[in-house]
Amino acid sequence: xxAVLFFIAAAGVLAGAxxxxxxxxxxxxxxxxxxxxxxxxxxxxxxxxxxxAAVQVLVYAGAVMVLYVFVVAYVGGEGDRSEIGxxxxxxxxxxxxxxxxxxxxxxxxxxxxxxxxxxxxxTGLEAIGKKGAxxxxxxxxxxxxxxxxELLLTRFLVVFEVTSFLLLVAAVGAVVLARRRxxxxxxxxxxxxxxxxxxxxRDTGTMAEGVGKHS
Amino acid sequence: xxxxxYLALSAIVFVLGAVGVITRRNxxxxxxxxxxxxxxxxxxxxxxxxxxxxxxxxxxxxxxMAVAASEVCVGLGLVVAINRRSLPLDVDRLSELRG
Numbered sequence: 576x577x578a579v580l581f582f583i584a585a586a587g588v589l590a591g592a593x594x595x596x597x598x599x600x601x602x603x604x605x606x607x608x609x610x611x612x613x614x615x616x617x618x619x620x621x622x623x624x625x626x627x628a629a630v631q632v633l634v635y636a637g638a639v640m641v642l643y644v645f646v647v648a649y650v651g652g653e654g655d656r657s658e659i660g661x662x663x664x665x666x667x668x669x670x671x672x673x674x675x676x677x678x679x680x681x682x683x684x685x686x687x688x689x690x691x692x693x694x695x696x697x698t699g700l701e702a703i704g705k706k707g708a709x710x711x712x713x714x715x716x717x718x719x720x721x722x723x724x725e726l727l728l729t730r731f732l733v734v735f736e737v738t739s740f741l742l743l744v745a746a747v748g749a750v751v752l753a754r755r756r757x758x759x760x761x762x763x764x765x766x767x768x769x770x771x772x773x774x775x776x777r778d779t780g781t782m783a784e785g786v787g788k789h790s
Numbered sequence: 791x792x793x794x795x796y797l798a799l800s801a802i803v804f805v806l807g808a809v810g811v812i813t814r815r816n817x818x819x820x821x822x823x824x825x826x827x828x829x830x831x832x833x834x835x836x837x838x839x840x841x842x843x844x845x846x847x848x849x850x851x852x853x854x855m856a857v858a859a860s861e862v863c864v865g866l867g868l869v870v871a872i873n874r875r876s877l878p879l880d881v882d883r884l885s886e887l888r889g
Binding site: 646 | 794795796797802803804805806807808809812813816818819822823825826829832833834839840845846848849851852853856857859860861862863868869870871873874879
């Protein structure tokens with residue numbers, strides 16, 4: 576039963592990955608990645624990682640992909656318009672340089688695949704044919720939210736805190752990068768000096784400026 | 791199912807993502823392919839976690855997801871900034887920094 580489920584989910588994972596690489600429209604690429612992530616969550620469930628699978632579906636396939644869809648809709652998926660969408664013609668490409676790049680990419684990918692397979696499967700990992708942790712139901716079994724939460728708050732507390740700080744830094748960075756810059760129009764220039772201007776220069780990316788207000 | 795199947799699948803997903811990063815030109819799709827590479831690594835981590843019955847791999851997988859979310863956040867901010875300055879969304883043509 577688990578073997579059947581593995582092969583179904585693996586087919587979904589591979590189809591999603593190939594779809595991301597091959598499809599021309601970025602919107603369809605995002606949809607293919609959503610399918611890939613859902614299939615991967617099934618694999619995580621098979622690997623007794625229930626909490627990670629739930630996080631994968633909720634956070635990754637949910638929140639992050641919604642962000643992608645919004646940005647694709649905002650930007651408009653016209654980046655690859657000059658490319659040819661068919662799978663067979665992509666390796667031919669447009670022009671000799673592009674085809675050379677794609678051929679090089681395929682060769683490099685094949686070499687990397689062989690190397691990775693040798694490194695993962697061909698080395699002397701003795702017990703690699705075993706089945707791993709047995710399934711034992713219970714509130715504190717391997718991979719349940721209680722198990723992961725206990726690990727996160729005891730042994731890996733530093734990882735937990737550093738991750739939260741990383742997410743904060745990334746959110747602030749995204750606001751600074753994507754904010755609307757002033758200075759081109761000139762009609763909404765501010766000439767009121769506030770005490771904050773002594774502490775920091777103007778237009779250096781506060782959260783208020785990011786949403787279009789002036790401090 | 792032995793763990794070797796999962797490792798082979800993770801290697802294939804990683805390589806597909808790497809090929810996508812090399813061959814695609816739209817920065818949005820390059821970010822998606824980076825996600826594929828991270829997911830390949832994540833699958834290997836969780837497979838090893840199951841294999842050794844050790845929860846550290848799962849915690850590491852969660853940390854990889856957080857890193858991927860941060861990368862998406864900043865990368866999409868960059869894409870929006872590129873689009874707002876009406877530059878082409880093509881990494882081959884965004885070559886002002888190439889000395």
